[in-house]
Amino acid sequence: MSKPDFVIRNLHVQVEGKEILKGVDLHIRGGEIHAIMGPNGTGKSTLASAIMGHPHYEVTEGEILLDGQNVLEMSVDERARAGLFLAMQYPAEVPGVSNANFIRTALNARRGEGNEIPVLQFHRRLVQKMKELSIDPSFAERYLNEGFSGGEKKRNEILQMAMLEPRIAILDEIDSGLDIDALKIVANGVNQLRSDNIGFLIITHYQRLLNYIVPDVVHVMMQGRIVKSGDAKLAEELEAKGYDWLKQELGIEDETVEVEA
Template sequence: MAVLEITNLHVSIEEKEILKGVNMTINTGEIHAIMGPNGTGKSTLAAAIMGHPSYKVTEGTIFLDGANILDMAVDERARAGLFLGVQYPSEIAGITNAEFMRAAINARRPEEDKISVMNFIRKMDEKMAVLDMPEEMAERYLNEGFSGGEKKRNEILQLMMIEPTFAILDE
């Protein structure tokens, strides 16, 4: 069982302290919901966990399976098993959904154990069927021209394909 442990976390953005001593422990398989009005720090917490450079951790720790992730870059945190679904996903022209997801899956695998094209296609077809997504979604550019619902469904597809240890959905 993996553990994400946040202790006495203080986070500032533009010199304004937003989080003031957050503590929580999350084990794999658990679901935690953080609720509150706008401006209370929900998105700040998500951004700080993933290492967004605009958010400065001024105090506290974040450990993933006993390893301090505060010194890790965003991509290292993702490879370690963290996933962040954001409120407004960026559109990226020129990169298809399939290309993006295969690269994300392979980034978490050893160089000598990349997912084969056939296994990737099989897995993607299976997950898209579960989500009742049309096949052409795989070849569309990442979030480009997607409706709000398509973006959310695409994020769930990413979760199902990448299989992170912890998913943070900032909705």
């Protein structure tokens, strides 16, 4: 299997006539972890939603390519089958659908008709992954995310990612609301999956997550654009100094561009 190659060029996105993303460029290869940081309301979550095809977000210019294929011509389910995965900031509760059934259905859709995973093989794999992520085995038969704590929901997102084996994984503030123990478990799950067969885009406000998942590249987003990129030391600098020095350096007075989706 070739290494994944994910390219975003000059991406512009608007919501209800207001432009949110104003020319985003990004290139993620297999084996790489890219982190996007920035103040609230600068377009980070809009980027994640636009990549996955949320209907509320209209792409007005630019392109998104996964392994040379035009993502913008795909429906949401086609993007997922092609290998895009989004771990959501606020995972939804789905009463009546067990966690195991949801994951198996998603995995079989990803594998394609005629290549469905045998039930016993799926069960063994699910049990092993749940053990690695410190998820109680009983959660397999509970309804998807129903009654789960915030930390359990986030671990469940990582469990889905581990089972689906995407080519590009987008983690949208996967660290929000986690205590330090849950954060370490989630980070460990990501680190276990790190290989040339997957690339990561991690959206976060805080450098603390990047203490446990060390990125290859850190990008800073302001006013709907990536305004600065660097290595992991850039995140440390932002943690120590905040964003005001960068706003001053770039002449940015008001970085807020996002609207409520």
